[in-house]
């Protein structure tokens with residue numbers, strides 16, 4: 232008995248891996264992560280579908296176990312890459328305790344789709360050689376580390392924070408003119424990019440009306456300037 236935890240990618244149905252797509256086509260049951268997964272990925276599958284949105288962990292686990300015990304192939308489909316804010320371990324553990332093997336098939340995170348949308352690098356010589364991935368406090372996190380992390384001066388990727396962008400911006404201990412990008416629905420047909428600074432991004436986001444499915448990227452990499460050439464393509 233085995234459950235495949237598959238990364239669906241950021242939205243564009245073509246951005247799932249070949250392996251992920253093959254597993255979806257072969258599956259008898261697909262439990263998927265609601266609105267963050269493109270419905271095009273689910274259209275035409277022979278599998279029974281279960282939206283995990285609003286379901287308890289016990290309910291999704293029971294449904295997967297029931298399918299496995301009747302010899303069915305089960306895929307748990309997560310948005311982006313399952314390892315980022317996917318809460319996959321808490322799903323794996325009860326399955327493993329029931330004797331089920333799990334396999335993870337990585338996916339393209341919305342972080343990478345956002346970098347692609349911005350046509351930039353997340354690590355850039357002379358600008359930022361490091362990337363911090365984090366999120367603000369919210370329903371499932373009591374305290375965040377935004378202020379302390381921002382002081383490192385690296386590229387900062389903030390998930391799950393667009394609905395509280397004013398608080399996020401206030402927490403960041405960086406100069407007011409630090410470039411910030413917000414990528415809404417990266418790789419979806421209605422993708423939108425807002426570019427600003429720490430001083431004005433919250434107002435711009437509010438005016439655009441985005442309150443979900445967006446990533447906040449902070450740092451010089453957003454402006455695509457001021458970088459040095461790498462050694463990689465130097466003439467020898």
Ligand SMILES: C[S@@+](CC[C@H](N)C(=O)[O-])C[C@H]1O[C@@H](n2cnc3c(N)ncnc32)[C@H](O)[C@@H]1O
Nearest residue numbers: 311312315316340341390391416417444445446
């Ligand atoms: C529960 S997390 C899942 C992240 C996912 N595992 C990933 O790797 O992209 C949901 C958050 O991811 C970000 N997100 C997911 N899809 C997105 C997209 N297409 N464009 C921008 N941000 C997205 C948003 O910050 C959203 O609040």
